[in-house]
Amino acid sequence: MLRIVTQRTEAESEIKRICDRIYDDQMIHKEATVTEIIQTVRRKGDTALLRYTSEFDGQDFTSAELRVSGSELDAAYQQVKGGLLKAIEMAHQRIEEFHKMRVPKSWVHFGDKDIVLGKRYTPVDAAGIYIPGGKAAYPSTVLMNAVPAKVAGVKKIVMVTPPGQERTINPAILVAAQVAGVEEIYRVGGAQAIAALAYGTETIPKVDVITGPGNIYVTLAKKQVFGRVGIDSIAGPSEVLIIADASANPTYVAADMLAQAEHDQMAASILLTNDSRLANRVSEEVNRMLENHPRRLMTEKAIAHYGLIVVVDNLNTAAELSNQFAPEHLELEIEEPWQLIDQIRHAGAIFIGHSTPEAVGDYLAGPNHTLPTCGGARYSSALGVETFLKHSSLIQYSPEALKEVSGAIALLTEAEGLPSHGDSVRLRLQDI
Amino acid sequence: MLRIVTQRTEAESEIKRICDRIYDDQMIHKEATVTEIIQTVRRKGDTALLRYTSEFDGQDFTSAELRVSGSELDAAYQQVKGGLLKAIEMAHQRIEEFHKMRVPKSWVHFGDKDIVLGKRYTPVDAAGIYIPGGKAAYPSTVLMNAVPAKVAGVKKIVMVTPPGQERTINPAILVAAQVAGVEEIYRVGGAQAIAALAYGTETIPKVDVITGPGNIYVTLAKKQVFGRVGIDSIAGPSEVLIIADASANPTYVAADMLAQAEHDQMAASILLTNDSRLANRVSEEVNRMLENHPRRLMTEKAIAHYGLIVVVDNLNTAAELSNQFAPEHLELEIEEPWQLIDQIRHAGAIFIGHSTPEAVGDYLAGPNHTLPTCGGARYSSALGVETFLKHSSLIQYSPEALKEVSGAIALLTEAEGLPSHGDSVRLRLQDI
Incomplete structure (x- = not known):
């Protein structure tokens, strides 16, 4: 089920197909729906938000209940176990430490004849963070979006997330938000939430930058409001590309491929290896692990459509193919990873060596897990403090x-x- | 003709109206045209480019003639006078010097237990620069786009610009390109040129980032291809906001306001001053200077629709109103400009003191003249080396x-x- 390709031309065309998987027809057909939602929210404010929330999320409430109350925030702490709270706090600390490194600082340069040139960095006034709801409730995403905004010095951070049954929000999300210092949270999702953040409503304040992942409607809405506000990126489905040699452990590689595939049926997992024995063993392991996988159906679909193993002549070829794909996540499970890094031109994040599974970066290593997908690493980078900062040129x-x-x-x-x-x-x- | 407003609420609503001038209906109606142009270029490549160039620019030629030839590049040097060439070279040198300051560098951090974290910066593989043609032939724009790409280390830089009569390109543009080290130039403009850079054709290579200003079609096309490639920004009409006190010279202020207005009938020129005598004198000077202005008709329109003088109680109020507008260009023609800077939260570039007209920065002070417009300074910054760089997070x-x-x-x-x-x-x- 996990195909093994050995021909270079076939490998290249497969990699191109997988890389282009976001540019499906589904995007075009939903454009008009999203435009209408945005225009309606712009005209009708809260009324439109409440109507869409009733229609799409099946939850009915009033404007006054849009904002998550202080007592709900307090109650969330009671519902999150001590161990998980400690884990969230550990992740927060490591993410914050990393994002505080090398933050751009204002500077001036004094030239001849009393010329002064420089750059003055300032944070945006207000940031909006979108957090998906439903089955996928990810406290890690809250941290990865809120921490860089906080480190940048953004005074007003607003979070939006769609309500679940009985209009509740997952308590782990509410706790993560509070650990990160975000307490202004609204229960609204989809394109309507993005429109509210871009234009403001009676209840939800207009912000300057909107970040965070979402479904196809959220993504299209972010693209449409771009220019009116800043956005982090046009996010597509997630992906990992693993370069492995004979030193790699096939079980680790297989688990890493499935850790990507279990996200989404459009997630991509690619292995490039110069060891055909490893290729076969990884393929077998993936099949074996899939058998009892709790998210088997979706994970199997992702592996079937967007899973690929390529056997290459040598690691230089692997680096070339990886650059063609420009992966969101790149794992180097090879004996001398640092020797190959100079050949990597495009990758959102690089996980180095046999004991650095992507999951370490997804949760708590420190670098941001919001990364460019579907070839975006050719021209863009991880979400970061810079997303919430801008500078003025200074000239005297x-x-x-x-x-x-x-x-x-x-x-x-x-x-x-x-x-x-x-x-x-x-x-x-x-x-x- | 240049209105003077003294009421705070009227000032705020006028500033909002001027700031929102890009969000005119004209954009929405042209969306579909642009979509069709992009899709046609994507399907038909060079054939579509040549057909659109015939239709929109009135120029007919073959695929082989799309690229500006070596002999045309050589000939351009003969047509540009020695003084202008020296001026272009001086501007190039100062722009390059500034852009080489504080370029982000790759780094690694060694933590406990042999953890390695870091960021590795790499340039994009290929950049596309759009240069407007027609009446407005701006060699300065060539330098402002090409220099940061060169400093970032981009190997392939491609320039596109629409052809004029007899399919010629302005020689000053061709010379500026060569001074900046760009020699791959194609005579094609409009949305079709952006589509060619985003998707590639038989003749024009696909790039990773597209930068440069253009008309409404170019701007809409850049927004549509964003996500497939990176872009610098959604550029709107230009603007200046001047904060001046009694120490300002009304003639300088008036000239600076007209220098903005002469760009475009949608350009905005706003003066905020705590000195009502200055307000009146600037208004008179603007009227006087307009009488013999070579671009009177357009400049007058801009001043009439998007020119404004506000008399404020004090400079703190001026800073607040300026932050609401978030100007592309901010001039501080006041006695103690550095004392006000800490109150400025949003501005593309700040021109400090009485002897720093915006024109210095437009041409050669060094900082980039491609700046966020129409409120974009709330969340974004000047074009720069960072536009052509991205980084990979490193985790071991x-x-x-x-x-x-x-x-x-x-x-x-x-x-x-x-x-x-x-x-x-x-x-x-x-x-x-």
Whole structure:
């Protein structure tokens, strides 16, 4: 069921097919629905939110109940066991420590003739975090979105998440939010939640940046409001690419492939190896492990459609194919991983060596688990503190410095046909 | 014609109106046209490009002539006067110097138990730069887009720009491109050029990031292909906000306002001042200067619709109103500009003091002139080296480090219902 490919051309076309899996027709057909939801929320505010929540989530309540109350937040602590709370706190601490490393700082540079140049970093005023609900309740996602916003210094952080039965929110999510310092939480999901964050309603404040994963409607809504607000990325289904050699343990590799596949029936798990014996053993292990898998049906679908093993001549070829795919997660289960890293041009996160399963990074190693998918690593990076920061360029010229460049500016403004640009310099020169 | 407002509430509603000027109906109606152009280029490649170029630019030629030839590149040097060439070279040098400051560098951090964490920065493989053509031929824009890509280390930089009469490209643009080290240039513009860069055609290579300004079709096309490729921003019409006090020279302020207005009839020029005498004198000066302005008609329209003077009680109020607008360009023509800077939360670039007109930054001060417009400074920043870089997170755990966190990961995977995530750690522990 997990196919093994040995031909280079077949491998390349399979990798391209898997990489393009997000560009399915389903996106186009849902565009119009999402546009309508956004426009309705923009016009009708809370009323639209409550109507969509009734329709899509089957939950009915009033505007006043949109926000999760203080007593619900308190109660969540009672429902989360001590061990899990400690685990959330440990993850929070490690994620925070990592995100505090190398945060961009404001700077100025003093040049000749009293020229001052620089960059001044400031956080966004308000950030909105989308957390999926339903079956997939991920406290780790709360931490991965809230921590970088907090470290960036964002004063107002708002979380939205769709309500479950009896309009409840998963208590682990509420606890993770509080551990991360987020207490303004609204029970609303889907495209309507994104519209509320982008335009504001009577109850939900307008924010400047929206981050967080979601289903196809959430993703399309984020793309549509981009430009009105900032967004983290256009997230697609998750993926792992593993490069392994004879030193790899087939059981570990198989477990890592299934850990990806169990997320979603569109999740992709690819193994590139120079050892055909390993290829066969991993394939067998995956089949064996699938037999008793609690999420067998979905996981099997993902493996069948988007699972692949490629046997390559050598690890250089593996690096080349990996660069063509530009994986969200790359695992290097090889004897000398650091020697191959220089050949990796595109990857969201690289998990190095035999004792670094992706799960370590998913939960608590520190680096963000929100990563570019479906080839996005060719041009973008993990969610981070930078997502919530921006900078202003700083420029100060002295009269002498202005005089020095005035001739060049005059020629350039003339070439571009912008007379007032020239005047703005020329008039000042008269007084120098 | 240049209105003076003194009431706070009127000022705020005017500022909001001007800030929202990009969200006009015109965008929505052109969406479908742009979608069709992109899909056609995707299906028909060069054939579609040539057909659209004939239709929209009135220029007919073959695929083989899409690329600007070596002899055209050479000839451009003959058409650009020595002084202008020197000005382009001076601008290039200053822009390059600034962009080389504080470029993010790869790093690793060594933690307890042989944990290694870090970030590894790499450039995108290929970048596409869009340069507008027609009346507005801006060599400065070539430098502002090409230099950060070069400094980032991008190996393949491709430029597109629409052809003028007899399919020529403005020689100053061709010279600026060569000074910046870009020699792969195609004569194609509009949404069709963006589609070509995003999907590739027989002649034009697919790139990973597309940057550069353009008209409404170019902007909509960039938004549509975002996700398939990276883009710099959704650019709107340009704007300046000037904060001035009694120390400001009304002639300088008026020239700076017109230097913005002359770009485009949707350009915005706003003055906030605590000195009502200055307000009146600037308004008079603007009227006087407009009389003989070579681009009077357009500039007058911009001033009439999107020009505004607000008299405020004090400079703190000016800073607050400026933050509401989040200007692309902010000029501080006040006695103590550095004292006000801490109150500025959102601005693309800040021009400090009386001898720093925006034109200095537009051409050669060094910082990038591609800046967020229409409120984009609330969440985004200037084009820069970072636009062409991305990073991979690096994570390496030792067996001991994995063992230490295994309990926490087990609890988290259980809470999230992801058994294989748990297995991927548990199976490894058996061998430690």
